[in-house]
Amino acid sequence: MSTHAAIAAHANRAVPGYLVSALAMTPNAGMGAALGAGVGAAIQPRNPADPLASLGHAKVYERETTVFTEGDAAGSVFRVMSGMVRLYKMLPDGRRQIIGFLQAGDMMGLAFAAQYLYTAETVTATTIQRIPRLELDALMDAQPAFARKLLSATTSELMAAQDQMVLLGRKTAAEKVATFLLRLSDRKCSGKGDDHTIDLPMGRSDIADHLGLTTETVSRTLTKLKSSRLIRILVGGKLDLLDRDALADLAGGF
Amino acid sequence: MSTHAAIAAHANRAVPGYLVSALAMTPNAGMGAALGAGVGAAIQPRNPADPLASLGHAKVYERETTVFTEGDAAGSVFRVMSGMVRLYKMLPDGRRQIIGFLQAGDMMGLAFAAQYLYTAETVTATTIQRIPRLELDALMDAQPAFARKLLSATTSELMAAQDQMVLLGRKTAAEKVATFLLRLSDRKCSGKGDDHTIDLPMGRSDIADHLGLTTETVSRTLTKLKSSRLIRILVGGKLDLLDRDALADLAGGF
DNA sequence: CGACTGCTTGAAGGATTTCAAGACGGGTGG
DNA sequence: CCACCCGTCTTGAAATCCTTCAAGCAGTCG
Structure with a gap:
């Protein structure tokens, strides 16, 4: 279960709404993401074909700054333009598990829940694009292909998470x-x-x-x-x- | 990274196509999944509102049977109707990490990749609905709302995976x-x-x-x-x- | 009823943690 | 421009949790 609990199992702890998933979402990241797609190019947040480019606005965060905290109301999703961010969850007694490190092109805060599920802090000075949830919703409605990209990206995140489980549990x-x-x-x-x-x-x-x-x-x-x-x-x-x-x-x- | 590697990072190891994600996908599991939605009801794969009900066909697997193996060509996605399935990844030397246990209503094999990323085996005798990838694609095209449900479900999986990381790494x-x-x-x-x-x-x-x-x-x-x-x-x-x-x-x- | 397989329990060993100092380095202020 | 300071990284030694190795035990199935 744990890793595969049905939606129903979560329903009582998270009201629908965007939440916490972090995922890579670059112009070339969609389903059609050809092999070798982008790499360098994909990291270009200002790629002309980037459907997110015009949404929200970017902000520079200093190093070691909190972007959002686990439990905060989740009103926006974020995309890292440059720099590095860490995402982590904490146990009540302070033990910390870093879920992942984000770099240029990665997104965070994208999920269906009312609150962020983890804390995001910058490691280095970082430029981050903040996109209100409503704008993203509108984009998904307007461009079905974009919704697929999100699904694809989220799925890739899940794959990476599974690799991390192997690492944590068995290495x-x-x-x-x-x-x-x-x-x-x-x-x-x-x-x-x-x-x-x-x-x-x-x-x-x-x-x-x-x-x-x-x-x-x-x-x-x-x-x-x-x-x-x-x-x-x-x-x-x-x-x-x-x-x-x-x-x-x-x-x-x- | 690991957990948040950009799509591009995966591009060279996985050709687009459905792959490995396991997730819960029940009739009531979508965005609108109200708190308390379904629980029991959501587990009803034959729910009249279930868009997947008419796809593919069900099959009964004996206990301790392999459904698919990591690396197999991923042509179908599966939904557990009853029973229990375990998903796992193995290291070359045989160490095993069980990614999760699936129960009625959970889906597996849903991701964008050419091969399954883990092995699925039944724990108990299990009824499983096999849905050709192409049929699912068609459904996503026909019902945008369904694509959202998949995204929502995948996102919930990701949340569960993150909790499991905390467990594995810090408990x-x-x-x-x-x-x-x-x-x-x-x-x-x-x-x-x-x-x-x-x-x-x-x-x-x-x-x-x-x-x-x-x-x-x-x-x-x-x-x-x-x-x-x-x-x-x-x-x-x-x-x-x-x-x-x-x-x-x-x-x-x- | 016997063998098998999986679960439990014991004892020893080991990898990692914990506790405790140093060393390094980078930044700041004199 | 150099020295001092503070936080981080490194290194050491002891402690610990979990694993490994080894038997028993128990429920099952021929």
Whole structure:
């Protein structure tokens, strides 16, 4: 159940309305999203074909700023234009689980519920487009194809969430960290520059809370990867993947 | 990322097409799903208002039977009419993570990808409606409202997946088991009979692989709950929740 | 009635956490 | 421009929860 509870099971805790799902929603992200679609291009929020471009308005948030909090009334959805955001849920006693990190092109707050289901905070300085729920509704009504894109994007999120469940439930610390680094690397696709240098703008405790570990374990694991010559840790939150194949082995599956 | 990788990040590993998402899709499950909607009623796959009722055809599967396997070409989506199904992903070395358990009304295989992303097996004897992807597409084209229902249902799945991440990443064994039992209990809503007796048709190792534990730990934890008079273990895979409040405390948040 | 399979229980081991200092680095102010 | 400061990261050692390894036990099914 849990992961597949029927709508009915949720009905008593969430009034219909947009809520909390985070998902990637880029101009090229729809059903027809061809293989290799966009990558770089898809990240262009100002793509002329972007149906969302004219909605709402963008705002710059400083680093370590709250965008919205779990439980807030959910009146808008958001799209990250640049920078990085973390989404997390907290247990009553303060334990935190980071659901994911969002980058340019990713959307959040898109779901049917009256309140946001998690908290969104910026990691770095971030530009975020805020789109009132009503405007999005109107767009969905006007463009059925757009509704399909949302479904497709949400579905992709679900796939990613399932991979994360495997990681959290069945992987060791080393596998978790290796998987995380490889995902970051696949994700960026930043075209320019070394394709093996990745950005780690978030702190160790963010990584830990995403992987179900402690900061100490993350640090120790990274140190071990460094000693094994699989990675090189650079200043300024950057990191080189020196042996992607070995990392993939360590990651044990995707 | 992981959990929120942009579509583009998936584009190179999954050709568009229906795939893997599992979600609850019942007649009353749409956007308008009122609070308290259906529960019992929503579980009625033959509800007259059910747009899916006339699609595909139903088949009975024996217990412990494979419905489809991760990697199979994904040509159909499925809806559980009765019984229970488990969905899981495996790591190359055999470690298994059960993504969720499906009951009457839940759908699976609904996503945009060429292959199924996980394996579906029956736990008990189960009746399953198989719906060719093309028929579902046609229905979505014909009934925009239906597409919204799918989006809503998928979104609910995502919410559940996020809760499961918190469980897997940040809860202790006792909290995991308590949470699992409470979810099962909330889920069933079987109207009739003791509202504190729940069905546990799956084995200990299924529970373990869903919660990120071992069968021994699950067994020990259940024994401890029994000793504490919080539950009573009955024959035939049934179980009484004797102190729901205490369990909720133990569960530490939803 | 015996063998099988799954559940329970015990004891030992290990991976990760917890507790506790240091080291590093980056930013600020003198 | 350098030094100080503070937060973060790293490293160490002890503790712990959970796993692993190993038997018993129990319900089932031929």
